[in-house]
Amino acid sequence: MSRMFMEEARSIEVFDECDILVVGGGAAGHSAAIAAARAGAKNIILLERYGYMGGDVTGGYVIMVPALTWRTGSFVRGLQEEWFTRMKDIPGAVLGAEKGTYGSEKKEDIEYWTPIWDAVSKCEDSTPRVVRSVYFEPNQLKIEMDKMLLEEKANIRVYCHSWASRPIVEDGAVTGIVFESKEGRKAIKAKVVIDATGDGDLYAQAGAPFAMDNDRKTRSTDTALVFRVGGVDFRKFFASANKSRETFGKLIGGLRAIVGHGMLPLPTPANDIVWFNNWISPMNCIDVKDLTYTEFLVRDKIRDVIKFMQDNAEGFENAYLYDIAPQTGVRCSRRLKGEYIMTPFDYAFHREFPDTIAWHSTICRINDSAPIEIPYRTILPQGVENLLCPGRHVSADSIAIDWMNLIPQCVGTGQAAGVAAAVAVTDGTTVRDVNIERVQDILVDQDVPLPRHPKTDPYLEDLCKEFDYGHYTKLSKMAAEDPNQFINYRQP
Numbered sequence: 001m002s003r004m005f006m007e008e009a010r011s012i013e014v015f016d017e018c019d020i021l022v023v024g025g026g027a028a029g030h031s032a033a034i035a036a037a038r039a040g041a042k043n044i045i046l047l048e049r050y051g052y053m054g055g056d057v058t059g060g061y062v063i064m065v066p067a068l069t070w071r072t073g074s075f076v077r078g079l080q081e082e083w084f085t086r087m088k089d090i091p092g093a094v095l096g097a098e099k100g101t102y103g104s105e106k107k108e109d110i111e112y113w114t115p116i117w118d119a120v121s122k123c124e125d126s127t128p129r130v131v132r133s134v135y136f137e138p139n140q141l142k143i144e145m146d147k148m149l150l151e152e153k154a155n156i157r158v159y160c161h162s163w164a165s166r167p168i169v170e171d172g173a174v175t176g177i178v179f180e181s182k183e184g185r186k187a188i189k190a191k192v193v194i195d196a197t198g199d200g201d202l203y204a205q206a207g208a209p210f211a212m213d214n215d216r217k218t219r220s221t222d223t224a225l226v227f228r229v230g231g232v233d234f235r236k237f238f239a240s241a242n243k244s245r246e247t248f249g250k251l252i253g254g255l256r257a258i259v260g261h262g263m264l265p266l267p268t269p270a271n272d273i274v275w276f277n278n279w280i281s282p283m284n285c286i287d288v289k290d291l292t293y294t295e296f297l298v299r300d301k302i303r304d305v306i307k308f309m310q311d312n313a314e315g316f317e318n319a320y321l322y323d324i325a326p327q328t329g330v331r332c333s334r335r336l337k338g339e340y341i342m343t344p345f346d347y348a349f350h351r352e353f354p355d356t357i358a359w360h361s362t363i364c365r366i367n368d369s370a371p372i373e374i375p376y377r378t379i380l381p382q383g384v385e386n387l388l389c390p391g392r393h394v395s396a397d398s399i400a401i402d403w404m405n406l407i408p409q410c411v412g413t414g415q416a417a418g419v420a421a422a423v424a425v426t427d428g429t430t431v432r433d434v435n436i437e438r439v440q441d442i443l444v445d446q447d448v449p450l451p452r453h454p455k456t457d458p459y460l461e462d463l464c465k466e467f468d469y470g471h472y473t474k475l476s477k478m479a480a481e482d483p484n485q486f487i488n489y490r491q492p
């Protein structure tokens with residue numbers, strides 16, 4: 001039975017006004033606000049429903065940032081590298097291969113980094129190499145993200161515990177939002193709004209086209225509730241569990257039998273703490289019932305998981321529950337159908353764009369994880385003005401989203417959104433008509449390498465050319481020869 005309640009119309013207070021309003025303080029939104037301030041914007045608001053920044057990365061305990069490098073080149077830089085540079089001297093905060101080691105094919109380096117998931121390249125068509133994939137302590141990052149905002153407090157006002165409930169749309173342009181808090185329902189007006197909610201909460205209601213399907217082609221639409229287990233010797237566990245495929249398969253199969261879904265014990269920066277990542281599907285990541293189900297399902301099984309590991313896994317004899325992530329892990333729900341939609345072909349052919357805002361090495365095996373270009377149009381919605389949409393709800397098809405919603409791409413598109421909003425406000429243009437060359441110049445000044453840009457280290461472009469943009473793999477050849485078979489390919 002469908003029951004409806006007619007909500008009455010009412011006037012609400014305009015709580016604040018600004019030039020740039022960023023909604024959502026995750027990897028994308030936090031980066032957007034910081035980048036906008038550093039690009040000269042003076043009147044920015046960052047609105048967040050929880051009491052801390054980071055979203056999935058700090059609250060969801062997603063503690064690994066993969067593929068910052070390709071071969072010996074450091075491609076993913078900007079604010080993403082800054083997180084780790086800032087925390088590198090804090091004991092236990094960061095673990096990742098440094099310059100001089102990433103790109104290495106030496107046996108001893110490969111052996112040392114192999115237990116650290118995704119720290120060694122996995123392409124079948126080339127020799128394994130060390131990759132800079134960084135593991136971090138989420139609570140240290142929480143503190144660091146605050147510090148970055150405090151440094152910009154003259155230009156950024158942060159409102160936590162404030163949930164944006166709808167965009168204000170006038171003549172096809174977003175001019176603000178309505179939000180809910182303990183103080184009630186209020187509005188904020190803005191010249192540019194950045195939807196960094198991760199779930200397209202604003203662009204969906206503003207009328208921008210988007211996709212929302214859970215075809216289970218990738219891991220993207222799975223939910224999770226991550227937890228950590230202490231008292232472990234991870235390297236001992238890894239050596240023993242990986243003695244043979246059979247031993248590892250038995251262990252993972254045993255875990256699946258207990259919990260009923262995929263679960264993997266993964267490293268953290270500390271050898272005595274293990275990160276239990278999990279994949280629960282098929283789930284709808286914006287469905288209240290599915291989110292609630294995820295929380296209860298995982299918590300209900302944690303004690304059984306620890307007991308199983310104590311009994312069956314070397315290194316887990318003294319294991320205990322260390323902590324549970326404060327929020328449900330949401331990988332992907334809505335995907336923008338923006339002015340450009342990323343597909344696996346962008347990875348297979350190294351497409352060049354005039355409006356490239358990020359040039360990122362990724363975990364995609366089609367091109368051996370070589371850098372791909374991400375155009376500005378992936379964060380630009382169709383048919384709605386004054387709105388940018390960086391982060392995990394970016395414009396990508398149901399396969400490419402698996403590589404586009406990773407943390408570096410969320411930070412990268414967020415940083416670009418912030419700079420673009422700042423340039424639009426300063427120049428008095430719209431974000432659709434923004435001077436993209438100026439955006440690119442500022443991004444490069446903010447330590448974001450971009451291809452064909454005179455200030456980008458030429459070493460990076462030379463490296464790509466020398467190794468043919470990673471396009472010597474069987475998969476990239478398949479893309480060229482048999483596009484139909486290729487489009488159905490799923491990365492394992």
Ligand SMILES: Cc1cc2nc3c(=O)[nH]c(=O)nc-3n(C[C@H](O)[C@H](O)[C@H](O)COP(=O)(O)OP(=O)(O)OC[C@H]3O[C@@H](n4cnc5c(N)ncnc54)[C@H](O)[C@@H]3O)c2cc1C
Binds near residue numbers: 405
């Ligand atoms: C379990 C799990 C494992 C993963 N593993 C990896 C991995 O190993 N490596 C990797 O790179 N990526 C991984 N990912 C993906 C990656 O973590 C996320 O895609 C990325 O962090 C998303 O960043 P975001 O800023 O776009 O979105 P989010 O982190 O979701 O941030 C959105 C922010 O907006 C806030 N918000 C949402 N709606 C509103 C609203 N209406 N009003 C106000 N605030 C709002 C949220 O509270 C949040 O702070 C994983 C994800 C999960 C869930």
